[in-house]
Amino acid sequence: xxxxxxxxxxxxxxxxxxxxxxxxxxxxxxxxxxxxxxxxxxxxxxxxxxxxxxxxxxxxxxxxxxxxxxxxxxxxxxxxxxxxxxxxxxxxxxxxxxxxxxxxxxxxxxxxxxxxxxxxxxxxxxxxxxxxxxxxxxxxxxxxxxxxxxxxxxxxxxxxxxxxxxxxxxxxxxxxxxxxxxxxxxxxxxxxxxxxxxxxxxxxxxxxxxxxxxxxxxxxxxxxxxxxxxxx
Amino acid sequence: xxxxxxxxxxxxxxxxxxxxxxxxxxxxxxxxxxxxxxxxxxxxxxxxxxxxxxxxxxxxxxxxxxxxxxxxxxxxxxxxxxxxxxxxxxxxxxxxxxxxxxxxxxxxxxxxxxxxxxxxxxxxxxxxxxxxxxxxxxxxxxxxxxxxxxxxxxxxxxxxxxxxxxxxxxxxxxxxxxxxxxxxxxxxxxxxxxxxxxxxxxxxxxxxxxxxxxxxxxxxxxxxxxxxxxxxxxxxxxxxxxxxxxxxxxxxxxxxxxxxxxxxxxxxxxxxxxxxxxxxxxxxxxxxxxxxxxxxxxxxxxxxxxxxxxxx
Numbered sequence: 452x453x454x455x456x457x458x459x460x461x462x463x464x465x466x467x468x469x470x471x472x473x474x475x476x477x478x479x480x481x482x483x484x485x486x487x488x489x490x491x492x493x494x495x496x497x498x499x500x501x502x503x504x505x506x507x508x509x510x511x512x513x514x515x516x517x518x519x520x521x522x523x524x525x526x527x528x529x530x531x532x533x534x535x536x537x538x539x540x541x542x543x544x545x546x547x548x549x550x551x552x553x554x555x556x557x558x559x560x561x562x563x564x565x566x567x568x569x570x571x572x573x574x575x576x577x578x579x580x581x582x583x584x585x586x587x588x589x590x591x592x593x594x595x596x597x598x599x600x601x602x603x604x605x606x607x608x609x610x611x612x613x614x615x616x617x618x619x620x621x622x623x624x625x626x627x628x629x630x631x632x633x634x635x636x637x638x639x640x641x642x643x644x645x646x647x648x649x650x651x652x653x654x655x656x657x658x659x660x661x662x663x664x665x666x667x668x669x670x671x672x673x674x675x676x677x678x679x680x681x682x683x
Numbered sequence: 684x685x686x687x688x689x690x691x692x693x694x695x696x697x698x699x700x701x702x703x704x705x706x707x708x709x710x711x712x713x714x715x716x717x718x719x720x721x722x723x724x725x726x727x728x729x730x731x732x733x734x735x736x737x738x739x740x741x742x743x744x745x746x747x748x749x750x751x752x753x754x755x756x757x758x759x760x761x762x763x764x765x766x767x768x769x770x771x772x773x774x775x776x777x778x779x780x781x782x783x784x785x786x787x788x789x790x791x792x793x794x795x796x797x798x799x800x801x802x803x804x805x806x807x808x809x810x811x812x813x814x815x816x817x818x819x820x821x822x823x824x825x826x827x828x829x830x831x832x833x834x835x836x837x838x839x840x841x842x843x844x845x846x847x848x849x850x851x852x853x854x855x856x857x858x859x860x861x862x863x864x865x866x867x868x869x870x871x872x873x874x875x876x877x878x879x880x881x882x883x884x885x886x887x888x889x890x891x892x893x894x895x896x897x898x899x900x901x902x903x904x905x906x907x908x909x910x911x912x913x914x915x916x917x918x919x920x921x922x923x924x925x926x927x928x929x930x931x932x933x934x935x936x937x938x939x940x941x942x943x944x945x946x947x948x949x950x951x952x953x954x955x956x957x958x959x960x961x962x963x964x965x966x967x968x969x970x971x972x973x974x975x976x977x978x979x980x981x982x983x984x985x986x987x988x989x990x991x992x993x994x995x
């Protein structure tokens with residue numbers, strides 16, 4: 452779906468990726484994170500070519516993502532899920548001879564990540580028992596546990612009731628400023644509030660990009676994308 | 684899973700495994716067969732219950748262990764503990780080699796692969812009759828004793844030996860599932876596609892789990908050789924792979940004790956039923972399997988856990 456396109460994320464950016472369904476937004480994330488192999492082109496992280504690396508190796512280099520449709524571990528508790536990601540990151544997940552309680556530092560960090568997303572009281576509940584909105588937050592917690600430098604959020608608020616969307620994006624806005632964030636989102640109010648820059652994708656291409664003010668004024672964007680909402 | 688302390692029921696269970704010595708001395712041979720089958724089921728649980736690898740050829744590793752222990756006793760020496768170690772190592776080596784292929788596949792392809800691998804070894808052992816004795820089995824050796832205890836006619840030593848090895852392997856399995864690696868395996872079972880996105884090398888984890896399970900299955904096979912002083916071609920049969928799968932599903936996969944409980948029920952029931960009507964044995968097992976899968980999808984142990992939660 453994604454055709455020849457050129458995208459650059461400066462460190463610390465808060466970018467929104469918008470565009471109609473089928474524009475290739477998720478495909479772009481799949482290509483960047485190594486879940487799909489591109490036909491051509493290259494992916495650079497801090498100037499280093501990571502195009503040939505498998506997905507898990509890209510995560511190890513600091514490139515994490517979340518999923519539009521929850522991709523969680525239903526029968527693990529929230530704390531176990533996050534601890535798993537932390538243990539993988541620290542290179543302990545191969546350890547089969549020491550009990551989990553011996554990994555106090557990793558468990559504490561997992562608990563702290565849950566706290567940062569206000570999930571601390573849910574740590575010992577099974578993922579499948581969490582409310583949907585909490586599961587969306589756990590999606591982000593899993594990505595944060597890999598300690599990313601670049602975080603790609605695929606519709607983090609998908610399916611979340613409007614009044615809870617704000618809480619979710621407040622959590623995203625509160626992430627470290629050193630973290631580079633690109634998020635896909637359909638709610639324009641949210642996009643204009645949280646993005647420092649907006650990319651508009653249509654038909655597998657980045658049609659236009661700019662600051663929220665520029666995008667709001669752009670006649671092509673109004674015609675192709677924002678216009679649809681007006682007519683609807 | 685963060686609480687890894689022993690529960691009282693577990694302690695009671697393991698104490699009960701000593702009961703046959705006192706109350707059923709006539710059944711010690713059966714008890715040792717059960718312990719061996721339980722160990723075999725436990726090894727399958729590591730890959731099926733925890734990592735989600737469905738295998739219909741797990742007897743390959745059981746048979747490898749059984750034959751290597753037999754050949755070692757026949758041609759080199761009959762000391763069983765080194766035999767166990769070597770049989771486990773050989774099975775693990777073959778398990779590691781085949782794991783590179785096995786972990787690339789899932790679902791039906793995986794089942795067919797493991798099935799094919801099992802059939803292949805079975806036929807290889809059948810054809811190499813000069814080495815294995817073929818359909819007549821491997822005979823003409825005897826393992827006289829273990830650690831100074833002579834194998835007796837009643838199976839006292841056999842059961843003690845099998846139970847001790849089962850318990851040791853159980854302790855290791857218990858440690859594995861409570862470790863970070865065990866957590867990673869459960870992660871793969873729960874959502875294999877998410878694992879790469881949290882930086883997990885799923886295939887490397889699966890290769891390791893498959894290898895560990897092969898080692899344990901090989902040890903179970905060697906135990907059978909040591910306690911019976913014979914190896915029949917049946918150790919590699921499809922029937923044995925299918926039986927152990929049924930045992931684990933009946934007992935409850937992914938719960939450590941499921942395979943052990945399944946082995947006890949299955950072997951005791953077979954011993955009782957097949958005396959009366961051997962031809963009906965698989966009829967009852969079929970019925971039981973259907974009932975358990977329909978009404979207790981997590982096996983008997985899963986059903987008990989649900990029941991006790993509801994009662995609490």
